Amino acid sequence: MMKIFSIGDMVNISFLDWSFSIHSVFKEVINLETQYGIVSFVLKSIGGGPNNIVVDSLYENFDSFVFKKEIKFDLSNVPMYDSTFHFCNADKIYLMNNIYKLEYILINESNSKSAAFLLDEKRLENFKTPLEINLARRIQIGFQKLLNFDISAVKTLKGLGYGLTPQGDDLIDGFIAALFFYETCFNISTYRLRKEIYMLALTNNKLSNTFLYYTSRGLFYERFKNVLLSLVSGENIEHTVKSMLAFGETSGADILTGFLKGIKILLEGGSALCQ
């Protein structure tokens, strides 16, 4: 019997009584398409998330559950994963110091093909073929526009890059997270901007839309939430960042790059632009 360790606070468990289908299957994640959106069954190594159900084994009995609907879950005693992030009255200088630590780890530890070249141009040497060079340039130009709060750049970035959640999407996700983080730390509303970026970024990539939806509402996956908590507390920064970097080939690094660039602009005074 599949053991459930935690259930995300945004999972509407009513989906279990309705029809649902498999969206995509990976080694450690099975994404289901339900009438309430994407619900992901994930292994512990992936961790909690607003729409994640963390289980001990993905494949044992899963066919009975998905295809035959023979298995009923007892969710009464399953802990809920809290994806919200609360904090206030951050010390700007303390935060900036921690953000520099994050930047150092990102530049030195992230995948050579990640978007961390936005932090250190020397890393552009890792992009060798004409296609890779074009991709990197397009990301550079698009993201710089977004950093200038020209949100039309979202259309340029969205869907750009490899994989089911392309690099451009991850950068946007990180940037939205920076807006929310700034709002939480300094009590300055970024709601309108977050919502506009999310609306502009919507495409028919349901998985990517789901990630952006939750981030735009300040709901975070466990690994990312841990990074944010370590930045305000100053504890375990290296550990949480490395754990985030192990997420996907470049996804973790790209989200963090988007976040880092965004929060630096905001802390350096760019908040005036976003209001």
Place this chain on the structure above:
Amino acid sequence: MPVKGIVKKGAYYDSVTLMLVARDATKLDGIEDVALMMGTLQNKSILETSNMLLQEFKDAQDNDLLIAVKGGSEELVEKALKEIEKLLSKGKSSEESQSDFVPRSLESALKVMNDANLVLISVAGKYAGDEAIKALRNGLHVMIFSDNVPKEKALLAKQIGYEKGLLVMGPDCGTAIINGAPLGFSNVVERGDIGIVSAAGTGLQEVSSIISNNGGGISQAIGTGGIDMKDYYGGLSFLTGLRALIDDPQTKVITLISKPPSEIVLKKLKDTLKTTNKPVVGCFLGADESVVKDLGALPAKTLEEAALLSVSLSKGIPFESFKKEIDEREITIKKEAEELAEKVKQGRKYFRGLFQGGTLAYETELILTEMLGKIYSNVPLKEEFRLKDSWKSEKHTIVDLGEDEFTVGRPHPQIDFQLRNKRILEEAKDSEVALIYLDLVIGYGTNMHPIEDFVPTIEEVTKNGEVIVMVNVTGTDKDPQDKKAIMKALRDAGAVVYDRNAYATKVAGNVIKLIGA
């Protein structure tokens, strides 16, 4: 320059797969650029800028995979596209196979090849048990590469195999050599009269490679997967494998490799071994010699000893003269260590081992614990020496990078060196580190370009001469990566290079002892 491509409708691949395949494909002869991207508007625009947007891509959707190749000639491009499809079908994370050219069931596979007698099963774990049972009921041997197989199904498969005398290698069996055919991660070894049963994957690779490199040959190398020796499974696959080797006329010497088996398994092994007069070498890493002797087998303390003893027996050399040779060799090991110890900069004292192979890490840990005492690890011999944080070394440390904590979202370290390379550079920055020890397992299934992907990191570390880098290469000269060239490149890069893990570990242990850590 010709560009060709294909659209795969609704094909979900993660970025790990796409980037690795694109990287490998770009290295193919005459290929200038390769794109494997989802068909988003933005990606299509990038392709257009790069002169790689084909007419057939224009209607593709966000969920379609676009594959485009630019190269020197139409022929080379066509060839590369075929290779990419092959690489994708190997690396596909999703369950469904997209290929139209392979049979989709065991039944149809048997129609195509009706004289087959072994089935390699590598489907999602939940299905693997049923497929194995189906194959066994058809009288076929099985190798189950898959893990996460429901344990009741795995046990049933092993029981059927045991009763019918059919091999059940696995679940989670990564390596075997059957009738000369390498399966999974394995090396190209000489054929001969030494048969191996192993419940340790890289242990089997190390022993079979050393045998082959030292004039011996392999009749059969049967992997069982590590879990087989657990009480629940009772070593059923190991016992079936052993019986097969006892009955095999090509096998004259039998070599057993495992971590120490339980009492129940040992009793069954003893009963089975009573039925043969063939010489048997037992290497139960970490077990007392008396355990092996009690089975009526000749004890080997290390994988290297197991291999060399097997070769000696195969060539008719008695056990005593073999032991004498091994004992005398300790002098050479100490001499090599003395020379290396002189090069260590004062203040540096710690050993750091970063491993691709679990069994190799385990063996090194056993040897060094005996020589140096406390060894910290993410897979410690004693719980009290578990690393607080696997990403951070403490004093003498051994890290098995093949453990789940390091493989989340990325390929195994035998395939992708990136994570270990970073860790090597990190360890080298630690002013207390004297020696960095690394294994490099080559052969089928592993990284095909170690010179490009691994050697530059070694060069980087050794350039200021402050840290000794020791590399043990597991593999043979016939492996596809060119072992000789790799060893030369590593030496040129400043590493001390060996091709036997136990030997290399002893040299390393002596270096650390000599510098007084």
